[in-house]
Structure formats: structure tokens, C-alpha cells
Amino acid sequence: MNEDLECELLIIGAGLSGLSAAYEALAYAKDIVIVDENRIYQGTTASTTAKITAQHGYIYDDLIKTFGTITAKKYYEFNTRGLKRIEEIITKENIACDFQIVNGYLFAYKEEEEKNVEAEARAYQELGIQGEIVKIDTRISPHKALKLANQANFNPEKYLKRITDILLVHKVRIFENTRIIDVYENETPEAITSERKLIKAKRIIIASHYPIYKGFNFYFMKMIPQISYSILSGPTDLEIENANYINTISNPALGLRFVKSDEGRLLNISGASHDAKTFISYIKQAEFLKEYGKKNFGISDYPYVWCTQDYTTTDYLPLIGRVTKNIYLMASYNKWGMSTAIGGALVIKDLITLNYSKFAHILRPERLKLNKKIFTYNLGMIGTLLKTRNIPRRKIIKLTPETGKVTKLGMKRVGIYKDKNHKLYLVDVTCPHMRCGLRYNPIEKTYDCKCHGSRFDYTGKLLDGPARRDLYKIEIEDVKSYLNLLNENK
Ligand SMILES: Cc1cc2nc3c(=O)[nH]c(=O)nc-3n(C[C@H](O)[C@H](O)[C@H](O)COP(=O)(O)OP(=O)(O)OC[C@H]3O[C@@H](n4cnc5c(N)ncnc54)[C@H](O)[C@@H]3O)c2cc1C
Structure with a gap:
């Protein structure tokens, strides 16, 4: 414009x-x-993994306890209205978007989680939501699950x-x-x-x-950024009911669905979510999903791996x-x-x-x-902010093509990314929002802020979050005295 x-x-x-x-x-x-x-x-x-559902983990039990049944009922009604509306639009506009009506299952991944599934089932009963406790394919989980029929998924x-x-x-x-x-x-x-x-x-x-x-x-x-991971297999002939499966309580959490593609049916596993402020290996979280897929379904190849952030309220x-x-x-x-x-x-x-x-x-x-x-998140923020500013000073920076790292060069916090043609991109990895130090996300090739969730691509372009500008670019001349560190690894 x-x-x-x-x-x-x-x-x-x-x-x-x-x-x-x-x-x-x-x-x-x-x-x-x-x-x-x-x-x-x-x-x-x-x-997104695009499950269109009113089944949001253990939300109804939580909402009844926190706000009472009227709010919990309205939340269900609000989401069901959204689900119905999208179906209506897809039918009216004749949109081919792989929309499918499926059952939703909230499953216990560990035996001790069955009590939570039962509590959520009681909440359904109290609110008049038609759910039932069932068993699902044991490869997903041998424990109890709460079924909610007529949910959906699609290709957004x-x-x-x-x-x-x-x-x-x-x-x-x-x-x-x-x-x-x-x-x-x-x-x-x-x-x-x-x-x-x-x-x-x-x-x-x-x-x-x-x-x-x-x-x-x-x-x-009051908005807490959370990172979630997702992996997608190649075509599979796994004989498992085509449904939305979620487990939001286990650590790490899990979600599963099948995705239609021209090649066939693909398995999508998502979850392993954590608050953005958690200092955790992105790669390990994605590995957890792959391990689960390998152990439970014998699928070890996942051509697509990604992670993104969404905000949760307190x-x-x-x-x-x-x-x-x-x-x-x-x-x-x-x-x-x-x-x-x-x-x-x-x-x-x-x-x-x-x-x-x-x-x-x-x-x-x-x-x-x-x-x-709200108190733990915000009081902990000072600690998070200080921790993020403590960016490691690296003596040698080894970058294979299409990888990045953050480091301190002199007094500057610098993110360095090497593209496939060995071109280096240097940016100041100080978040413009509250001056937290950013961390490199190797899955998305982004710089992420652990404080309030601002995210930037490796060229410094703002992608999400409270920051309102891109990162400052750093010219190689600005860090000339450290250039031999960079050249060494060219
Ligand atoms: C891995 C993962 C899996 C998920 N799975 C599910 C699921 O199965 N089911 C489900 O219901 N939800 C799921 N979600 C959540 C869901 O994907 C998001 O809540 C939803 O996509 C948010 O949509 P949005 O339009 O609000 O945000 P976005 O899609 O982020 O759109 C916001 C847009 O605003 C633009 N923008 C931002 N700032 C500015 C600005 N200053 N000026 C101009 N433009 C701006 C951005 O460029 C962006 O295009 C998942 C989320 C993640 C991370």
C-alpha cells in the first residue's frame, strides 16, 4: 500500500x-x-494442524471449576457455532478443502491420566455435551479416551x-x-x-x-506464547480410525490426525508444546514426536517437520x-x-x-x-529477560549452509545465518519489544523471543509478536575486528 x-x-x-x-x-x-x-x-x-473441534483438552472441567457452568456451556456453544459455520460456508461456496467430519478423542497417554479423562467426561455430562468414555486403537494409547462425535478437520x-x-x-x-x-x-x-x-x-x-x-x-x-511442533509422514496404510486424537496433559502433549494428499493418507503428529520462555532444544521436542511415531506406528520417515507459536491466555x-x-x-x-x-x-x-x-x-x-x-508468568519474566540477555560468546562459529547461531561479538548480540550459497546474514538479535536476547530456532530458521513471543526470520523480518519493527541488520564491516572468526568457517 x-x-x-x-x-x-x-x-x-x-x-x-x-x-x-x-x-x-x-x-x-x-x-x-x-x-x-x-x-x-x-x-x-x-x-496449524487444522482440527476443527470444540474438544479442547480438559477445558470444560477447568472452566466449570474456574468460572462455573454457564461460562463453560457458552464456550462449548461458541466453538460448536464456529464448527457448524465453517461446514455451512464450505457447503454454500462449494469449497474443495479436504473437509471431513470425524470423531474427536481426548485420550489418556498414561494410566494416571485416566482420572482426568473421567473428570472431563463428568463435565460433559454436567453441560449436556454428548461424550462417552471409550478405548481407541492401542497403538495410540491403551488407556481411556473421551469421544466427542461430529468434529472435523480440513486444509486451511x-x-x-x-x-x-x-x-x-x-x-x-x-x-x-x-x-x-x-x-x-x-x-x-x-x-x-x-x-x-x-x-x-x-x-x-x-x-x-x-x-x-x-x-x-x-x-x-495476559498472553502467553507457546511453541508447538508438528511432523507429517509420507503415505501410510495404517489401519487406524480417521479421527482427531488429542492428549493435552502429558508432558509432552500429543495430537494426531490423518491428512489427505494426492499421494495418499499421511499421518500428522503434533504437540510437545511448551511455553516459549522455556529454554529447551527445539530439535529434541520434534525428535520426541518422531520417536513416538516410530515406536507406536513403525513410521520413521517424516519429510515435513515444523514448529510455530500460538498464544494462550492466562x-x-x-x-x-x-x-x-x-x-x-x-x-x-x-x-x-x-x-x-x-x-x-x-x-x-x-x-x-x-x-x-x-x-x-x-x-x-x-x-x-x-x-x-498470571503471577507466575509475569513475575518469572524478569528472570527470563535476564537469562535471554546472557547470549553465549562463541570462540568459533561453525555454520554449515542453511544454519544459524547467535553469539556476542564485542558488545553486540549477533545472529548469523549462512544460506545455501554461503552468504552470511547478520542481524542484531535484541528484541525491539523489551530488549530481550533472541534465540535461534533451527527448525524454522527464525530468531525467537522467549519473553513475549516476537519472532523474526533470519534476514531480520518480523513474523509475529508484540515487536513492531524488523531487526537491525549488521554489516560485516561493523564486526570487522571479528571477521576472521567468520571467514575461518566460510
Ligand atoms: C503447531 C500448531 C498446531 C495447531 N493446531 C491447531 C488445531 O489442530 N486446531 C485448532 O483449532 N488450532 C490449532 N492451532 C492454532 C491455530 O493455528 C491458530 O490459533 C490460528 O491459526 C491463528 O490464526 P490467526 O488468523 O489469528 O493468526 P495468523 O494466522 O498468525 O494471522 C495473523 C496475520 O496477521 C499478520 N500481521 C501481524 N501483525 C501485523 C501487523 N502489524 N500489520 C499487518 N499484518 C499483521 C500476520 O502476518 C499474519 O498473516 C495450532 C497452532 C499451532 C502453532
Whole structure:
């Protein structure tokens, strides 16, 4: 975007949230603009495992204990509405996106977890959710599982490609590589791009994964970044029921589903999640999933391995709703963004068109639940921040092509990446958000912030999180006195 513009509705972020919000907005807004700082639907949505479900681990037992049955029931209803809506859209628009209705299973991986499965089953009963305790394929787990029928999964990229085409037919303007750095509401809401262009809109929906709006609330205190891993096998003829399988309590956690592809059925194993602040080997977490796949299904080859981050709130409910008169937010889905993004788009539509949503109260973004999690996370942050700044000073940096490392060169914290042509990329790995030191993520070839989840690619380009600018590039001349260290390994 290279000029100022005005529109009726501005949507910031073109992941599942932003594009779903735009699709729903076709019913009430004529002039819609979408901006994304990168390519459309290449953020977290591109890395999802795409189980569309209202079965989110042990959420109902937790919600009943924390908030009571009314909130727990509404959460179920909100997610089921999202699931139903996506099925409706896929049917109406005739979208070929490998959508399939499957059973969902929440399984105990260890015997001692069966009591949690039973507690969640009792919560289902209390809320009137039709679940039953069953046994699943013993190769996944020999222990009890809680079945919830009529859940789903799909291919979000195929889905969003079609949704984007529909938006374009309706003359929605979509700008890629356009970063918003500030959003505020004076007389009307306004957004400013990093190129200092102004967008005036009657309404703004922030769907940027991490909220940009600073004027409101301390999101960084109540949004906890969590990293999850995922692996995908080649074609397999494993005879296991095609379903969504999740275990969210074990350490590490597990999720399984089958993926349709032109080559056949592929097995996707995901999980091994941890808070971003945990100093843990990315490679080892992915290895855990591979080991599980090898031991339990005899599959040792996983051509695709990736990891991404999603935000969880300290009270496990997403942040969706109105933040000022004409600015709305959709964020923090606790790794359950499929039903939540679609359901969230409906909540925003209700708030705009009816000035009411029955779910608004439980999802309201301004809430701050003071609980143990919020205190431990934030009090521990000073320690995390100090730990991240302690970047190792390396005497020798060995880089094979397509690898990177962080080190201290003199007083500078430097990330060095060598591409396949041996070209070096040097960036200052100090997070622009709160000056934490970044760590290299060898799976995604990114620099990740362990404090609040900002992430950058190896060229320094911002990908996610509260930071609002790219990393500073470092010229080789700036670290000339250390050059022999670099040349040595050329
Ligand atoms: C490994 C993994 C597995 C998962 N599996 C599941 C699952 O099975 N089921 C499920 O329900 N959920 C799952 N999730 C969660 C789900 O994928 C996410 O919650 C969801 O994709 C978030 O979508 P989004 O549109 O909000 O964010 P994104 O897809 O990240 O989109 C946000 C967009 O905003 C853009 N943006 C950011 N800042 C700016 C800015 N300042 N200006 C302009 N644009 C900006 C970004 O470039 C991006 O394109 C999983 C998550 C992970 C990490």
C-alpha cells in the first residue's frame, strides 16, 4: 500500500481470523480493506494442524471449576457455532478443502491420566455435551479416551484460497507486505503503516495474532506464547480410525490426525508444546514426536517437520470483542484457532450489526483474571529477560549452509545465518519489544523471543509478536575486528 486511504472496514491480518472476519463482513460492509505485513495466510494459520473441534483438552472441567457452568456451556456453544459455520460456508461456496467430519478423542497417554479423562467426561455430562468414555486403537494409547462425535478437520490453505477469491470478487482490497504500526480511535479509528501511510476507517478489526492496539490493555501480561511442533509422514496404510486424537496433559502433549494428499493418507503428529520462555532444544521436542511415531506406528520417515507459536491466555478463554467504540480484536486462541476464529468472526459481526453477542461477556478482551498463572508468568519474566540477555560468546562459529547461531561479538548480540550459497546474514538479535536476547530456532530458521513471543526470520523480518519493527541488520564491516572468526568457517 503506497498511499493514504479511507474505507468502511479495515481488517489487520489475513490469517484465518482476518479472512473469516472479512467473509462475514460481506453481509454488512461495502468497502473492506485487508492488510497483512507478510503474505496472506502464511502466518500461524499456515502451520496449524487444522482440527476443527470444540474438544479442547480438559477445558470444560477447568472452566466449570474456574468460572462455573454457564461460562463453560457458552464456550462449548461458541466453538460448536464456529464448527457448524465453517461446514455451512464450505457447503454454500462449494469449497474443495479436504473437509471431513470425524470423531474427536481426548485420550489418556498414561494410566494416571485416566482420572482426568473421567473428570472431563463428568463435565460433559454436567453441560449436556454428548461424550462417552471409550478405548481407541492401542497403538495410540491403551488407556481411556473421551469421544466427542461430529468434529472435523480440513486444509486451511485450500479453504482460504477460495475465501480470498470470493473476497476479491466482492472488490475487497487486499494489501500484502503492509505493516500496521499503530491503531487508535480519535473521531474515527485510524491505522498507520510502517511507511507512514494513514488508513481511516469507520471500523477496524485487529486480527494480527498479537494485538497491535497499545492504548488499551497490557496484553503482553495476559498472553502467553507457546511453541508447538508438528511432523507429517509420507503415505501410510495404517489401519487406524480417521479421527482427531488429542492428549493435552502429558508432558509432552500429543495430537494426531490423518491428512489427505494426492499421494495418499499421511499421518500428522503434533504437540510437545511448551511455553516459549522455556529454554529447551527445539530439535529434541520434534525428535520426541518422531520417536513416538516410530515406536507406536513403525513410521520413521517424516519429510515435513515444523514448529510455530500460538498464544494462550492466562484464563484459557480467547480475547475477542470490542476494545473501543469502533475497534475490535480477535486474538489468543489457546492453540484452538479453527473453531475460535470462525466463531470469533461471528461474534464481531453480531457486535457490529446487533450491538450484542451472547458470547461477548466471556470473551471480552479487557478482562484480567488474577490467578496463579498470571503471577507466575509475569513475575518469572524478569528472570527470563535476564537469562535471554546472557547470549553465549562463541570462540568459533561453525555454520554449515542453511544454519544459524547467535553469539556476542564485542558488545553486540549477533545472529548469523549462512544460506545455501554461503552468504552470511547478520542481524542484531535484541528484541525491539523489551530488549530481550533472541534465540535461534533451527527448525524454522527464525530468531525467537522467549519473553513475549516476537519472532523474526533470519534476514531480520518480523513474523509475529508484540515487536513492531524488523531487526537491525549488521554489516560485516561493523564486526570487522571479528571477521576472521567468520571467514575461518566460510
Ligand atoms: C503447531 C500448531 C498446531 C495447531 N493446531 C491447531 C488445531 O489442530 N486446531 C485448532 O483449532 N488450532 C490449532 N492451532 C492454532 C491455530 O493455528 C491458530 O490459533 C490460528 O491459526 C491463528 O490464526 P490467526 O488468523 O489469528 O493468526 P495468523 O494466522 O498468525 O494471522 C495473523 C496475520 O496477521 C499478520 N500481521 C501481524 N501483525 C501485523 C501487523 N502489524 N500489520 C499487518 N499484518 C499483521 C500476520 O502476518 C499474519 O498473516 C495450532 C497452532 C499451532 C502453532
